[in-house]
Amino acid sequence: MIEVKNVTKTFEGFHALDDISLTIPNGSVYGLVGPNGAGKTTLIKHLQGIYRQDKGSIEVDGAPIWENPAVKSRLVSIPDDLYYNSQTTIEDMMHFYKGIYPKFSKERFDKLQNVFEIDPHKQVRKLSKGMQKQVWFWITLSCMPEYLILDEPVDGLDPMMRRNVWSLVLNDVSEHGLTVMVSSHNLRELEDVCDNVGIMDHGKMVLERSLEQLQDNIVKLQLVFPDWITEIPNDIEYMHAEKIGRVVTLIIRKNAEEATAMVQKYDPLFVDAIPLTLEEIFIYELGGDKNAVKEFIL
Amino acid sequence: MITLNYRDSAPIYAQIKENLRHQIISGILTPGDKLPSVRELATQLSINPNTIQRAYNELELEGFIISVLGKGNYVSSDFSRDPKKIEKLKDTLKKTVNELRFMGVSDEELEKIIKTGESQNDRS
Numbered sequence: 001m002i003e004v005k006n007v008t009k010t011f012e013g014f015h016a017l018d019d020i021s022l023t024i025p026n027g028s029v030y031g032l033v034g035p036n037g038a039g040k041t042t043l044i045k046h047l048q049g050i051y052r053q054d055k056g057s058i059e060v061d062g063a064p065i066w067e068n069p070a071v072k073s074r075l076v077s078i079p080d081d082l083y084y085n086s087q088t089t090i091e092d093m094m095h096f097y098k099g100i101y102p103k104f105s106k107e108r109f110d111k112l113q114n115v116f117e118i119d120p121h122k123q124v125r126k127l128s129k130g131m132q133k134q135v136w137f138w139i140t141l142s143c144m145p146e147y148l149i150l151d152e153p154v155d156g157l158d159p160m161m162r163r164n165v166w167s168l169v170l171n172d173v174s175e176h177g178l179t180v181m182v183s184s185h186n187l188r189e190l191e192d193v194c195d196n197v198g199i200m201d202h203g204k205m206v207l208e209r210s211l212e213q214l215q216d217n218i219v220k221l222q223l224v225f226p227d228w229i230t231e232i233p234n235d236i237e238y239m240h241a242e243k244i245g246r247v248v249t250l251i252i253r254k255n256a257e258e259a260t261a262m263v264q265k266y267d268p269l270f271v272d273a274i275p276l277t278l279e280e281i282f283i284y285e286l287g288g289d290k291n292a293v294k295e296f297i298l
Numbered sequence: 299m300i301t302l303n304y305r306d307s308a309p310i311y312a313q314i315k316e317n318l319r320h321q322i323i324s325g326i327l328t329p330g331d332k333l334p335s336v337r338e339l340a341t342q343l344s345i346n347p348n349t350i351q352r353a354y355n356e357l358e359l360e361g362f363i364i365s366v367l368g369k370g371n372y373v374s375s376d377f378s379r380d381p382k383k384i385e386k387l388k389d390t391l392k393k394t395v396n397e398l399r400f401m402g403v404s405d406e407e408l409e410k411i412i413k414t415g416e417s418q419n420d421r422s
Binding site: 175 | 346
């Protein structure tokens, strides 16, 4: 379990992380989402033990990560910007990682070559961006990590390779109880692979839930009120409302059945409860209207 | 086997559940058949294993499958008659009947559909 408790990090007076707390249960895939500049990468750099927090604690199975090689040897990450020496070949990298991570499996490395189909004698710098990402997955998964931290991991990967990579990761999750933290803007994809989601904004955690709770506690209700109701009745609680013609769309913080039951007494001509996608939840939780696409004319 | 529709706003677990339910009701999967393991399905579909587990749990709760500890999930040999579900389907049927009447389908014709379980058009 990775536990972040009340962590604050300030860069020259700017609160990049502001008293943030989160928990990543073992064996789960935790999706970290948030607008640009929310502090996701800063948080991830703390989890990797690269940054040291000003306040608070970051622990992996109860042990602090900062300057702790025993913990770090079980945690591997793929950063957003990949770093390598200019002459390095994939094989050199493999030896380098093998020297650092005690559980590195050469056997797995050889097996995975069938998935990635890249010549290990090639220099990393001569590969395309997407292929470099593949190399990192190849080597990272060969380290047999217990914790895997991914910052925008599938950026640059083609659709086939995305699926391959997620299949490999999820196989480790169900077979070895691998714990994954993944930051991404691809909410569609996170919805498939995650079971826990944390939404960050301005260095704080806006909301942290299991995907199940998230999907079951918010719903979009489309309904048509009878003629005598022209305004949305006061006792209907909603997060967001929209009216197009006679059709009213309400975003309600309830499950589908409760929400439908709530409006029944007004005898609506028509009610339909539609589940929200993670993308919609993200937009509404981060302030719906305020975050609506700004209308401007160039 | 199971195909997911990413344009459908229904959550993934619900899609998987509906897919398997349909396969059981239509007889593609027969009682006693073993379902793929959570890990197999998670890897095959690139979906979180907990999402698959949720679909299986709900199918078990509704009596469509039986989970045998340490062995896997099997299609149940007797689907329980979930009274809630029956009420819901009856409700849907009433609505459909009203709609058909509104469109001028005669009661005679409706009775025929109920008795045979299929409409005349289907048979021809």
